[in-house]
Amino acid sequence: MNLLLHICCGPCACYPVRVLQGAGVAVRGFFFNPNIHPFREFKLRLEALEQLAERWQLPVDYHRRYGLRDYLRQVVFNEEQRCRLCYEMRLAVVARQTRELGLEAFSSTLLYSRYQQHEVIREVAEQAARREGVRFYYRDFRPGWQEGIELSRQLELYRQPYCGCIYSEQERYDRGAAAGR
DSSP states (O other): EEEEEOOOHHHHHHHHHHHHHHOEEEEEEEEEETTTTSSSHHHHHHHHHHHHHHHTTTOOEEESOOOHHHHHHHHHHOOHHHHHHHHHHHHHHHHHHHHHHHHHHEGGGGGGGGTSOOOHHHHHHHHHHHHHHEEEEEOOOOOGGGHHHOOOHHTTTTOSSOOOOOHHHHHHHHHHHHOOO
16 A cells, blocks of 8 residues: 555654554655644754654655644634644645545554544544545554654654644643642
8 A cells, every 4th residue: 555644743653654664555754734833843843754754764745834824723713623623734635645646545643642632533534535535544553652752762853742733832831830840
């Protein structure tokens, strides 16, 4: 199978790429993450993926435009639905890219995270796949959570402390403040 893998960052790609390639899947990465804030964080995640791609000879297409304005236009005043809206925004582009490249299917490294809403991701991705006439490949990569962390540490990749959006960054600091840090 030829698969386009939406990649949110290098560390989250380690385990899914290894598993997919081990199963004989031809993986092509795609970095499209307009939700990441601030710009410095966006650059760090982009650079970590570039490092991984170079080391593993992984072909990756990069959407290098910092898309915060587009992301905020989708979620402002809809913060309770921000994750769904973010998934919709990103996975619609991934599905379209899959069709345009003539690949069989797409998936996402979001499915590696314990903190993401898997059922929502699956639902949104399947809808995007139907609209574009491609297949969404679902696989729960969470069992490899620790292995992926260890791989990313061995590779000395930048590891981010939050999901990526300005809201998750605030929640991280709010939790720290509540815990007295």
